[in-house]
Amino acid sequence: MLNMLMRLIGSQMDGAVDKELKRRLKRVPNKLNEYNYDAWGFHPETAQYGLQLCVWLYRYYWRTEVYGIEKVPEGRVLIIGNHSGQMPMDGVNIASAMLMDAEPPRLVRTMIERWFGTMPLVSTFAARHGQILGDPKNCIKLLENDECVVVFPEGARGSGKLWYDRYTLVDFGLGFMRLALKTKTPIVPVSIIGGEEQMPSFYDAKPLAKLLGMPYFPITPTFPWLGLLGFVPFPTKYHIYFDDPIYFEGDGNETDAEIQKKVDVVKKRILDNISFGLAQRKNIFW
């Protein structure tokens, strides 16, 4: 269905997808079957329109500056970043950076919330763009296939953090470290500057969130006052700092305390780069 819709739109706006994106999408080292699908449902011909929008936002709306992307190694890799900004635009920007500015271009896989899978259109849309249901088995399989997976270990608690807590990190989950150890995957810490100001939240209306089945209900300068328009994030300038890959030793069966030590190494690198990035930044918007 979505394919037909996308194809219909696509036939009208084939020119909208620029040649560079198409060329790069062809070079993405993903294993696809004879009809260009992978087992999770990624399909470059359907995804190119959505990705084009992401790339456009990345270049012209957030004017993202990327530092050190060449440090991301080839083959399997876990990118671990700080989560912020109420909406997952940090994921969109990392995905665009890895597609347009990494060599070779990589398709970023993010692990999405479970309830996305139950929603019509959204589930199909996510699958066609290569986004995967957040299940450890999926993640292991992707890493074994030498894919590039992005995880925000803070989860929804991270993206929903309030203005007063900006650029601090809440507790990291430990799951990503065990997966990395089990699959012998290098970890690239990445620090994202700019996300915290795109939708500053002053209060989380928890009862409303619970009522609507949302992870949090932010009260921002524009939301919910302007209705749907309040969802439009501010055009802050994004800076993304990639750090050197870390190769941890272990088999993933260590105690929580041992895993926590390794996680803290990653966390510290992210925090260090955040303070560096904040010191470098002259202005939120340019």
Add this chain to the structure above:
Amino acid sequence: MRRKKVLITGISGGLAHQVAEMIPQNWDIIGVGLRELRPIKDKNIEFHRLDITKNKLEDIFRRRQVDCVIHMAVNDNPHTPMKHRHHINVVGTMKLLEDCERYNVKKVVLLSSANVYGADPNNPVYITEDYPLRVTQTYSEISDKVEFDSYCRSWMYKHPHVSTIMLRPCHIIGSQVHNNLTSYLRLKYIPIPLGFDPMIQVIHEIDMARAITACLRYNRSGIYNIVGPGELPITEIINIVGGMPLPIPHGVGYSALRALWALGIGPLPAPQIEFLMYPCIIDGTRFQEDFHFHPQLSLSETLRSTVLY
């Protein structure tokens, strides 16, 4: 040297017929089925027209020294009343396996289905054989299939000296097989749940028959998922076979199917819709490694041969 004998139950079915065709020449084939057997080229089959739930089946074991049983007398038709289906699929299988034990059969091949895992939004991609069977959480109409699977599994562990191989294939399609998916794909206008487009795995009947005959070559026991050449979204499959997708909001489709089913005129039980909404993607690598099996037909060959009117 005594020639080895294989007993194929349900041999009149489309898939079993192809299995019989592929059994190597050094085996003697004994067939049991409810319908008359179409002749098979170059094969001399000792055919018995009987119901496997009847005691007459045991007489075959008494008279012939059966080395291997390929059990394919399974009723998948959702329109058969549950009582009857349970009698064939569970009671029939229990009796057959008792005979296998009593008459020292060395190998038993059983045909379950990947449907027993159920389609669920939380399914990971690549369900392995140790995954829970949770189809009955929402789809009680095929509980006999799960009971069949569980019974065979416990029988396998109780009889370690018998090479028991239970197969859980993905959707089998082709011109000879008649199941829910093939009759669905042969429709002209094909209703699909609006906004859902899960990946579906298919295997061609010829590849499946090859997988079943491969079981004769190796002396192993176990439960194995079987996959074909790959997975595709259901709408892409419909496009390839030349149908016309008809998106319907799934709530509407579900209620309509449930009402029709209750009236006895429904094409399928309503929970079957879940297989068109959520993934049930299985991992077939264990079988491919243990039995050196690889599907020979590509996705397009598999799909194009299905819809032959």
